[in-house]
Amino acid sequence: MKKNIFKEIKSIAIIILAVFAFRSTFIEPFRIPSGSMIPTLNIGDFILVNKFSYGFKLPYSDMFSDPIYLTNFEPPKRDDVIVFKYPEDPSINYIKRVIGVPGDEIEMIEKRVFLNGKLISYIPDSSVATKDFADSFDGMKVNIFKVPNNNHDYFIQSTDRATKADTITRFKVPAGKYFVMGDNRDFSGDSRYWGFVPEENIKGRAFAIWMSLTLPVLDSTGLSFSPSRIGKVIH
Numbered sequence: 001m002k003k004n005i006f007k008e009i010k011s012i013a014i015i016i017l018a019v020f021a022f023r024s025t026f027i028e029p030f031r032i033p034s035g036s037m038i039p040t041l042n043i044g045d046f047i048l049v050n051k052f053s054y055g056f057k058l059p060y061s062d063m064f065s066d067p068i069y070l071t072n073f074e075p076p077k078r079d080d081v082i083v084f085k086y087p088e089d090p091s092i093n094y095i096k097r098v099i100g101v102p103g104d105e106i107e108m109i110e111k112r113v114f115l116n117g118k119l120i121s122y123i124p125d126s127s128v129a130t131k132d133f134a135d136s137f138d139g140m141k142v143n144i145f146k147v148p149n150n151n152h153d154y155f156i157q158s159t160d161r162a163t164k165a166d167t168i169t170r171f172k173v174p175a176g177k178y179f180v181m182g183d184n185r186d187f188s189g190d191s192r193y194w195g196f197v198p199e200e201n202i203k204g205r206a207f208a209i210w211m212s213l214t215l216p217v218l219d220s221t222g223l224s225f226s227p228s229r230i231g232k233v234i235h
Contacts, residue, residue, distance in 0.1 A: 026051055028204065030083055030093060036182035036189065037095060039144065039155045040081065040234065041206075044214035044224060047095075047234065049083045053205035066200040075101060076178060076202065078115075079149050081234050084180075085201040088194055095206060096190050096197075097154075100179035107170035108192070111158055111185065114170075121148055125155065152235040156183045165192035178202070206234045 032045040041047065051057065054074045061068040076082055076098050086092040099113065100106045107114040114120070122145035140159040147154050163186055173179050177196035182188025191197065212229035 029210065030095070030206075032095065035187060036184050037081070037097075038184040038187075039157050040097075040183045041095070041209070042212060042226070042229070044212055044226075045209050045229060046211035046213070047206050048208045048210055049204040049206050051204040053080075053207075054202060062203060073199065075199070076205065077101070078104075079147075079151070079154065079235075081206045082178075082180070082197075083203045083206055084197050085203065087197060087201060090201065093203065096180035096182050096188070098178050099181050099191075100173040102173050102175045102177060104173045104179070105170055106168075106173065106179055108166065108168040111166050113181075122146075122156070123148070149235070154183070154235045156185055158185045159187075161186045168192060208233055 028049050028051055030047050030049055032041045032043060032047065035043050054076060055069040056071040058068040058070055078098055078101055080098045081095065082098060083093055083095045086094045100115065105116050112119060112122070125144045125146045140161060143158045145156050145158065147156060174196065176199050178199065179191045180197055181190045181192065209229050209232040212226040214224045
């Protein structure tokens with residue numbers, strides 16, 4: 001009897017270790033708790049993050065300290081949507097879009113972003129699909145812009161709300177650091193406020209939505225299920 005119990009416990013322990021090893025090295029699910037990435041990601045979206053996008057990590061290494069890469073670290077590219085440990089509190093995971101990589105020079109003038117001296121192109125978009133993301137901004141003028149991208153265009157959202165980060169003096173992104181911003185530009189706590197993301201804080205690249213659901217227990221938005229978002233690729 002004791003041998004059988006020990007065998008069962010051992011089997012369960014191996015399964016648990018294997019699952020967590022897979023999560024820490026390959027694919028990990030996360031839930032979006034805020035609207036900082038609207039219109040790309042909604043509150044209640046459950047996403048999948050590719051943990052080996054930027055290199056193969058030793059299992060469990062990024063759970064307790066900086067990740068140990070068994071292969072060369074492949075730097076994130078501009079416009080990647082990444083999950084990372086919040087620099088001011090590594091116990092919290094954040095998700096934002098990479099705007100500047102090491103060596104880039106960035107400047108902001110009245111909400112417009114200049115990258116290496118060139119204005120990032122924002123094309124106004126009035127399609128019905130993007131207007132749907134503006135529901136929670138009553139009384140504000142919401143502007144949706146398409147940002148052309150070599151791989152895939154993406155959308156950002158801006159309002160007529162003035163913020164202290166609308167204009168930022170030109171600066172250079174240091175080596176080993178990344179400048180990130182939320183797609184919901186006026187409602188995102190990001191690099192404009194707390195600085196750069198160190199490369200060792202990066203957990204992986206978000207690549208897909210596998211569920212979209214809000215519950216009254218978890219959100220003030222009430223029960224909401226969006227089956228149309230399931231399977232959506234994150235760009």
